[in-house]
Amino acid sequence: MSVSRGPTPNLSHLSAYPDKTEKKSLSQLASELVAKSDQLSAALEQNAASELERIKVEQQLRAANEQLDLKIQERTSELTLANELLHAEIQRRVQTEEMLRKLSARILTLQDEERRRLGRELHDSAGQLLAALHINLGVIAQQTQGDPCLSAKVADSAALADQVISEIRTLSYLLHPPMLDETGLAGALEWYARGFSDRSKISVKLDIDPALPRFPTEVETTIFRIVQESLVNIHRHSGSRTAFLSLRSDSDGAVLTIRDEGCGIPSEVLKSVEDGGANIGVGIGGMRERARQLRGSISIRSANPGTLVEVNLPVLRSAASATAVAARRKAAR
Numbered sequence: 001m002s003v004s005r006g007p008t009p010n011l012s013h014l015s016a017y018p019d020k021t022e023k024k025s026l027s028q029l030a031s032e033l034v035a036k037s038d039q040l041s042a043a044l045e046q047n048a049a050s051e052l053e054r055i056k057v058e059q060q061l062r063a064a065n066e067q068l069d070l071k072i073q074e075r076t077s078e079l080t081l082a083n084e085l086l087h088a089e090i091q092r093r094v095q096t097e098e099m100l101r102k103l104s105a106r107i108l109t110l111q112d113e114e115r116r117r118l119g120r121e122l123h124d125s126a127g128q129l130l131a132a133l134h135i136n137l138g139v140i141a142q143q144t145q146g147d148p149c150l151s152a153k154v155a156d157s158a159a160l161a162d163q164v165i166s167e168i169r170t171l172s173y174l175l176h177p178p179m180l181d182e183t184g185l186a187g188a189l190e191w192y193a194r195g196f197s198d199r200s201k202i203s204v205k206l207d208i209d210p211a212l213p214r215f216p217t218e219v220e221t222t223i224f225r226i227v228q229e230s231l232v233n234i235h236r237h238s239g240s241r242t243a244f245l246s247l248r249s250d251s252d253g254a255v256l257t258i259r260d261e262g263c264g265i266p267s268e269v270l271k272s273v274e275d276g277g278a279n280i281g282v283g284i285g286g287m288r289e290r291a292r293q294l295r296g297s298i299s300i301r302s303a304n305p306g307t308l309v310e311v312n313l314p315v316l317r318s319a320a321s322a323t324a325v326a327a328r329r330k331a332a333r
């Protein structure tokens with residue numbers, strides 16, 4: 001039996017699979033894929049390495065951070081300690097300053113009391129003895145009238161005794177002017193300025209409020225002492241031939257100014273007055289302390305020409321009127 005195969009198909013148009021070009025591009029693709037895969041694994045490796053690196057850096061950063069924290073804590077506790085020490089030191093200095101302030105206030109009060117006591121002693125003991133001596137000399141003068149030589153000596157002695165009596169009285173008044181208690185500040189200042197002018201030949205022009213009320217004793221004593229020191233300073237340091245003193249009362253209390261037309265106060269002294277430096281003496285230091293004690297203020301500045309001292313002392317109205325009543329009662333007795 002024969003098998004018919006039929007017609008053979010024509011496959012000449014088909015090319016072998018894969019054809020040459022395709023084969024070429026496939027192998028190119030394969031090698032590209034291999035290269036990409038290599039690149040990928042290299043990138044993965046690199047990534048892993050940088051991840052490791054990142055973790056390492058992170059750890060280092062954390063350690064550095066911890067160290068920094070520790071340092072900050074140490075520094076903070078050091079600073080806290082230093083701050084506490086500084087605070088304690090400031091406290092100590094404030095206390096010392098307060099103690100010094102109280103001490104100088106006490107010294108000024110004691111000085112005033114001592115001056116008052118000395119003034120009274122001088123007036124009552126030496127003054128009285130000299131007065132007795134003067135009386136005796138008067139008696140002797142009468143009995144020696146017949147002897148011109150002896151009589152001249154007695155007259156000379158009486159004149160000397162007069163001089164000593166007058167000097168002792170001045171000294172005793174300067175130590176504590178009695179009129180400060182009795183007639184008040186204006187009278188005491190006028191008396192002091194007159195004596196000062198006579199001795200120093202510096203003309204003092206007074207401008208005192210005629211309606212000046214009586215102030216409390218400590219205010220009047222302070223004003224008197226500041227005037228004394230300022231006028232003595234004008235005499236000793238300024239070379240001025242004139243001094244101007246003004247005293248008024250305003251709604252807050254007493255306002256005192258003393259001005260000269262002299263050489264002016266040295267700038268280093270002015271600086272010391274402001275910052276408490278070493279260029280001021282007991283005089284200005286005492287004036288400042290007296291004003292501060294009464295919660296007042298003192299300013300010393302150049303007046304061009306000369307120097308101006310201005311003092312403001314607060315006085316409660318009730319204190320001023322109580323003083324006036326007390327003074328009137330005392331004067332009436």
Ligand SMILES: Nc1ncnc2c1ncn2[C@@H]1O[C@H](COP(=O)(O)OP(=O)(O)OP(=O)(O)O)[C@@H](O)[C@H]1O
Nearest residue numbers: 233234237238264265269280281282283284285307
């Ligand atoms: N009116 C003035 N004109 C020029 N200089 C002045 C005047 N008042 C004070 N001074 C200067 O200020 C300085 C300090 O005065 P302060 O009264 O404190 O001391 P002092 O007069 O020298 O001595 P003391 O302690 O005896 O008063 C003076 O030495 C002087 O140089």
Ligand SMILES: [Mg+2]
Nearest residue numbers: 233281283284
């Ligand atoms: Mg002085």
